[in-house]
Amino acid sequence: MVSWAITGATRGIGLGFVDNLSIDPKNQVFAIIRSRATAGPLEKLASKRKNIQIVVTDISDPSRLAEAAADVSKITGGSLDVLILNAGSAGPETSVLPPTAFHGKEEALEKEINENVKNNLISNIFVINSFLDLIRNGKEKKVIFISSQSGDVEFTRVTGFATVLGYSVAKAGMNLVMSKFSAELAQEGIKTLSLSPGWVDTDAAKAVTGDPAVRKFVLSAFRKLDPNVNGPISVNESVTDQLQVIRSLTEANSGKFLSHHGNHDEWF
Numbered sequence: 001m002v003s004w005a006i007t008g009a010t011r012g013i014g015l016g017f018v019d020n021l022s023i024d025p026k027n028q029v030f031a032i033i034r035s036r037a038t039a040g041p042l043e044k045l046a047s048k049r050k051n052i053q054i055v056v057t058d059i060s061d062p063s064r065l066a067e068a069a070a071d072v073s074k075i076t077g078g079s080l081d082v083l084i085l086n087a088g089s090a091g092p093e094t095s096v097l098p099p100t101a102f103h104g105k106e107e108a109l110e111k112e113i114n115e116n117v118k119n120n121l122i123s124n125i126f127v128i129n130s131f132l133d134l135i136r137n138g139k140e141k142k143v144i145f146i147s148s149q150s151g152d153v154e155f156t157r158v159t160g161f162a163t164v165l166g167y168s169v170a171k172a173g174m175n176l177v178m179s180k181f182s183a184e185l186a187q188e189g190i191k192t193l194s195l196s197p198g199w200v201d202t203d204a205a206k207a208v209t210g211d212p213a214v215r216k217f218v219l220s221a222f223r224k225l226d227p228n229v230n231g232p233i234s235v236n237e238s239v240t241d242q243l244q245v246i247r248s249l250t251e252a253n254s255g256k257f258l259s260h261h262g263n264h265d266e267w268f
């Protein structure tokens with residue numbers, strides 16, 4: 001059995017990981033969610049596949065996370081092979097603004113940055129530290145952070161993608177945090193990776209790029225990097241590609257930030 005825990009598993013990419021992995025009965029899959037309100041499709045899947053366990057917790061609360069880790073531990077006998085930090089969101093409505101638009105809106109700027117850092121960075125550190133003893137006892141010893149191409153300096157430089165400021169800062173910051181975990185834990189055989197999933201057709205992508213005018217603008221920006229990009233890829237394609245990169249994670253590439261193609265320049 002290989003055990004996997006995925007946060008943000010109700011929808012989109014997180015649910016895609018649960019679906020793809022649980023097809024194989026040799027995988028034990030823990031779907032870590034914050035609420036059952038959006039978990040209808042996940043609950044339906046879990047009712048058909050006995051190797052899916054749903055765990056409800058709050059990734060911003062270390063004491064709730066300790067309970068979640070204890071729940072996982074009871075089933076696996078104290079270990080976890082792969083932890084995927086997938087839960088994330090683009091934060092407040094000010095995410096549509098470029099940096100200069102915050103001049104004179106200092107409170108809004110603080111909210112834009114702080115909310116994103118709390119949800120997309122600090123909570124992920126809580127999750128890693130809460131599950132670390134289980135990972136130490138696991139066979140694979142892998143911690144994966146689902147990052148974003150918008151947290152990459154070169155992607156931003158070439159595309160001219162100036163919005164989702166706090167989200168991009170939080171993703172870039174968390175990429176570095178993952179390198180720090182790798183640096184600290186390499187001697188224990190623990191490997192980390194920040195992984196961009198591509199531009200993927202999910203609720204989150206629809207919220208940011210669903211409006212036709214925004215979509216046109218985004219496509220023209222993205223085509224400066226890749227003239228062949230036509231729109232988001234399916235969840236299934238993204239998850240299949242990401243799992244290939246996760247499976248090939250070794251000590252040699254631990255701590256890196258890679259795209260779903262396993263490199264640092266093909267972001268779509």
Ligand SMILES: NC(=O)c1ccc[n+]([C@@H]2O[C@H](COP(=O)([O-])OP(=O)(O)OC[C@H]3O[C@@H](n4cnc5c(N)ncnc54)[C@H](OP(=O)(O)O)[C@@H]3O)[C@@H](O)[C@H]2O)c1
Nearest residue numbers: 008010011012013038086087088148199200202203204205
């Ligand atoms: N789609 C893309 O093109 C794209 C591109 C780059 C990076 N990503 C990253 O990929 C990951 C998954 O995104 P997605 O596109 O699948 O988004 P999605 O369809 O909106 O799903 C997001 C998932 O994360 C959960 N979540 C969000 N904020 C949370 C929080 N504060 N605490 C706990 N759970 C939270 C949601 O739970 P609820 O159902 O309870 O809301 C949901 O399960 C995110 O980290 C995102 O930044 C996506």
